[in-house]
Amino acid sequence: MAERSMRAVVIREFGGPEVLEVREVPRPEPGPWEIRVAVAASGLNRADLLQRRGRYPVPHGSPADIPGLEYAGVVDRVGALVRDWAPGDRAMGLVGGGGYAEAVVVHEREAIPIPEGIDTVAAGALPEAWLTAWDAMVLQADLQAGESVLIHAVGSGVGTAALQIARASGARTLGTSRTPSKLERATALGLEVAIEGGDTDWPARVMDATGGRGVDVVVDLVGGAYVAGDLACVAERGRIVVVGVPAGRETGIDLRRLMSRRASITGTVLRARPLEEKIALAREATRRLVPLMERSGAVPVVERTFPPEQAAEAHRMMESNLNFGTLSIVWG
């Protein structure tokens, strides 16, 4: 009967971290075009905290009571029509929910091979951060070799991913964090210009560091007044991409500055995208991001892993905002 059930971390009722519990649930079966992945590790994301509190709408078709937006593991069963995967292949990817489980079922074209040289458990918290960073910075902001990029919250999971992708792509990196120790660790990962982001003079420091020209791209994981600051230190034809707004959803912007810089501000979110876009992103990442990671020796920065029974503690650590890099749940 082990085949028919599996363990998952379930939300007992909406509330604090203590509402998470490990429970036996039915093990999903792949449809004809689907693969099932035996999950080695399930990454944590801020959206999981919102979902636990009942403040995140779960996409149609995803389990409402099992959080988790990403996974990495080994394919253990494939549907009759699947061509690209076989049992034993290492796979990772995004899901709309249900990632905190021993197995996930996904369309075969949504899964991404785990880059060679990256451990399967370490890959568990890789897809959301790296795909978010790569999609925002490369596909949307069109960062080019030789350009410069400013990354806010450079010590976060998305920030450290953006930093490594930018470096591997030949771009100059500037980054902010309110936590000096995170800046030190980002510098060890290759950050070239480290700027404390707590006060309001960081745009002036960015201008200084770029000889008054400003940065070509901003990856903004902070939001609020940071976006107004981005506009003050962006180069002509600069591209600002807003990926998160923990500092606030509202900001004032100077439209004349936007015009004279000929700059753009773009908002983005991965989770709400329709299937065809998620597949397109997975295929493009397989084609370009995975080889880039393999060639550049990318390091998914894992802060700590937890057994499923300690999911509540993992959520508490994420809520504290003290982690540098990602957290994940590991299935033994």
Place this chain on the structure above:
Amino acid sequence: MAERSMRAVVIREFGGPEVLEVREVPRPEPGPWEIRVAVAASGLNRADLLQRRGRYPVPHGSPADIPGLEYAGVVDRVGALVRDWAPGDRAMGLVGGGGYAEAVVVHEREAIPIPEGIDTVAAGALPEAWLTAWDAMVLQADLQAGESVLIHAVGSGVGTAALQIARASGARTLGTSRTPSKLERATALGLEVAIEGGDTDWPARVMDATGGRGVDVVVDLVGGAYVAGDLACVAERGRIVVVGVPAGRETGIDLRRLMSRRASITGTVLRARPLEEKIALAREATRRLVPLMERSGAVPVVERTFPPEQAAEAHRMMESNLNFGTLSIVWG
């Protein structure tokens, strides 16, 4: 000696419309790569009003005391290396300044042929409005056939140009104006959904008119709080382009809305662009915009023309904001 001098409208000193006067100035000679155009008409633009008051920086190499950002006329002399133009050709285009004159000299690749079917005098106020509209709506916002576009200040020179380009390109058109008579005239030009823009419920009307989906592109010639409104009625992956900010340079924006819509806000300005970009725009417009205008029977909407001696009156009319379409100075 007529060859050595020409008439121009000159700013005597910074101030009101009365500081404009007609004066004899040296007639420019084309360099080896340049053409000289005997100007039939010189279009008026809002920037001319700012320049007259000393509040618009004149680009390097343009005359400081002769306003005018556009011209149309007939080539009367070409430099020794010019290949694409011959005396007698009808030409139009943008200049950094000095357009209010009987002759302008431009690099041969900056000039654009006047579309067949459009009168040379009517073309005088065409380049700035049509290139601005086309660049913003098509090249930057990437408006596609089958999409919808909202045009603010649809009765202005840029607005009526955007309207006609959008219709000729197979897009659905929505437009706002604070002046009901301008909406009527825009409707006669083909505007499909006319919305009074004075109050604050226009975003709701746009949502109604699009079945709750929102518009794919916004061409915003107004700025200020309109941009926050744009974000309230833009479709998923919608593109907002800010082309002017007469209603104010500051606005608050909802970054979470920007993210969930995956929308972008881009600022643009033509005048400050470097030569290579102006040439690229002129070549692309020659290749695509001119044929589109010829095929679709485009109508440059000219409100009124003035002899150079009445330049002050022309400025007064532009300042009153009552004109539907463009104003220009005609050289007899």
